[in-house]
Amino acid sequence: MWTFFTILFYAGLALFLGLGSAWQMVDQGSALTTGRLGPWSVWYSAGSPNADPYTKAHFARSGRLPITSTSALYYVARVDGEGDELTSECEYSVEGTPIDAAWWSIAAYETSGRLIPNKANRHAFSSRDVALRADGRFQIAVSRDARPGNWLPAGDSDQLQLVMRVYAPRTTESTVGGREVDKALPEIRRVACR
Amino acid sequence: MPIRISWFAIILAVIIAGLIHIATVLGLPQIAPRNAWNRLSSLAEPNKLVVLPAASPAHQSLPLMAPDMRYAFCRYDVTRGPVRISTRIIDELWMIAFYRPSGANFYTISGGDINREKIEIIISTESNALLDTETEALYDSDDVVVVTAPENSGLAVIRVPLAGISYAERAEQALRQARCERIIANAGLAENRSNMLASIQRELQVRDYHPGSVDGAANVYTRAAIMAYQSDAGLAVTGIASDNLLRHIVSGEADGPMSELSGSPPDTNDLIKAVQQFLSDRGYRLGNPDGVVGSGTRRAIRAFERSRGLPETGRISGKLVREISAITGADFADAIRN
Numbered sequence: 001m002w003t004f005f006t007i008l009f010y011a012g013l014a015l016f017l018g019l020g021s022a023w024q025m026v027d028q029g030s031a032l033t034t035g036r037l038g039p040w041s042v043w044y045s046a047g048s049p050n051a052d053p054y055t056k057a058h059f060a061r062s063g064r065l066p067i068t069s070t071s072a073l074y075y076v077a078r079v080d081g082e083g084d085e086l087t088s089e090c091e092y093s094v095e096g097t098p099i100d101a102a103w104w105s106i107a108a109y110e111t112s113g114r115l116i117p118n119k120a121n122r123h124a125f126s127s128r129d130v131a132l133r134a135d136g137r138f139q140i141a142v143s144r145d146a147r148p149g150n151w152l153p154a155g156d157s158d159q160l161q162l163v164m165r166v167y168a169p170r171t172t173e174s175t176v177g178g179r180e181v182d183k184a185l186p187e188i189r190r191v192a193c194r
Numbered sequence: 195m196p197i198r199i200s201w202f203a204i205i206l207a208v209i210i211a212g213l214i215h216i217a218t219v220l221g222l223p224q225i226a227p228r229n230a231w232n233r234l235s236s237l238a239e240p241n242k243l244v245v246l247p248a249a250s251p252a253h254q255s256l257p258l259m260a261p262d263m264r265y266a267f268c269r270y271d272v273t274r275g276p277v278r279i280s281t282r283i284i285d286e287l288w289m290i291a292f293y294r295p296s297g298a299n300f301y302t303i304s305g306g307d308i309n310r311e312k313i314e315i316i317i318s319t320e321s322n323a324l325l326d327t328e329t330e331a332l333y334d335s336d337d338v339v340v341v342t343a344p345e346n347s348g349l350a351v352i353r354v355p356l357a358g359i360s361y362a363e364r365a366e367q368a369l370r371q372a373r374c375e376r377i378i379a380n381a382g383l384a385e386n387r388s389n390m391l392a393s394i395q396r397e398l399q400v401r402d403y404h405p406g407s408v409d410g411a412a413n414v415y416t417r418a419a420i421m422a423y424q425s426d427a428g429l430a431v432t433g434i435a436s437d438n439l440l441r442h443i444v445s446g447e448a449d450g451p452m453s454e455l456s457g458s459p460p461d462t463n464d465l466i467k468a469v470q471q472f473l474s475d476r477g478y479r480l481g482n483p484d485g486v487v488g489s490g491t492r493r494a495i496r497a498f499e500r501s502r503g504l505p506e507t508g509r510i511s512g513k514l515v516r517e518i519s520a521i522t523g524a525d526f527a528d529a530i531r532n
Contacts, residue, residue, distance in 0.1 A: 002198065003197075003198070005197060006197045006198050006203075009197050010203050010204075010206070010207045011207075013204075013207045013211070014206075014207040014208070014210035014211040014214060015211075015214060016211075017207070017208065017211035017214075017215075018210065018211035018212065018213070018214025018215045018218065019214060019215075019218060021211070021215050022214070022215045022218035022219050022222075023218075025219070026218075026219060026222060047293075047297070047298065047299035048298065048299065049294070049298040049299070049300050051298065053219045053220055053223075054219060056222075056223050056296065056297070056298075057219050057220075057222035057223055057226075059229075059230075059297055060222060060223035060226040060229040060296070060297060061222060061226045061228075061229070062257060062258070063226075063228045063229055063230050063233055063256055063257050064230060064256060064257060064258055065230040065234075065256060065291075065293060065297060065299075065349070065351060066299065067289065067291045067299055067302055067353075068299045068302065070302075071289060071291070071302045071304065072289070102286060102287055102304075102306060103287050103355040103357075105260060105262050105263075105355070107260060107261055107262070109258060112257070113254075113257030113258045114251060114254060114257070115249060115250060115251045115254065115259075115261055116251060117251035117252075118251075123249075123251075123261035123262070124260065124261045124262045126262050126355070126356070128356070128357045128358045129262075129358055163258055163260075165260060165355075167287065167289065167355055168286075168287075168289075168304060168306060
């Protein structure tokens, strides 16, 4: 005869596996729905009317209102190039070549999605106001303390995330399975920690 | 307490886990209380354009709002007719995206796509789209984009990525001048009689006055429906379509004096007379068929409605005329059709 505890154990197991896997695939995404490009992740069918249930659930829960990928792309980084979580305890260098699009921007947020309060009142760099180096590339310093050049304040928030928006990307999707923007994303390198 | 390990139970638990997984993923969009639709809906009336304050650490209308972008949105509702969004477009970066309440982005147009300084977007469902002739009469068709909404309500979001900080003020000013409104509510739009009639017919139809088909041609049902509306609204019952009447139906008030509504034209008199004659022939007492709806006529209509099992209204309406036509055959409507 099944004991009460045995039934409770299996019911708990089913609940744990079911909810856990659903949460994981909705919150973090999976190979089915999201691309991982170094530190950046992207939900490929964000905003699409034909999006899969995981993508729909992800954006309904987040409260965001993304534009479909033909007009805009959104990349989110919560880790650096080594895979370690981004934190205001460390200083990072975000470096890359300008992306071939009508407009792009890199903004810093707390992990909750809130902008980071800072005295400089600087929350993002866009293709229109980022300073380029002589070699045509850009470098943005993400750190708590002020840096010369493109400085994106990390504030005092413990963990942070970077969001890269690319509007009207001028790409041809001729290469199967890959987007040109995907390959042109900037690197996130940890410089130093306290 | 020992726990029995059995393969059967493990497999069962995994299957149930799979069902829980599917139910959770499919159910989440329905139960997510803080999705974008709910957040934005609470900020604005339907068919009003709202410019969102610039995102800052202290205030963000949506999570992960871009700090270097400006947003305006309209929660459109096309249940009672098409809605128009009009805005200036300063550069190719402007992007107007349309969403279903679920957050699905079913249409997007950017400044780069249209390449002109202003844009008019008409949103309607397939069933209440403007007639081509109406659209042509209202707009220089080059500036108009018609968007078919999959549902009666949704969101239109205008995004302006900022080309530098100094650009922000210009962008905000342009957004404040943008509009979102029901098309019919705009006075003076009905440029000719046929458009005006079609508009009145559509407005009466959504209000359940049964004006017959929405074709811009006055028929006996349209006239009767107008009379029913006038009767309900406490206006002189004339059955005449006019711009003022259209304004009254849409906004509940007319701009000018309704002078053209005083006195009845011959064809309306004919309709009233025909109804009176019909009732009189069937033995309802109402005095002389004089073409004027007085208390005797109203009492007779009530009695007739009661005998036919209709709601008692005492007014001439599309329904009443249809009922009488059903009894007399086509003759009745033909007799008074112009």
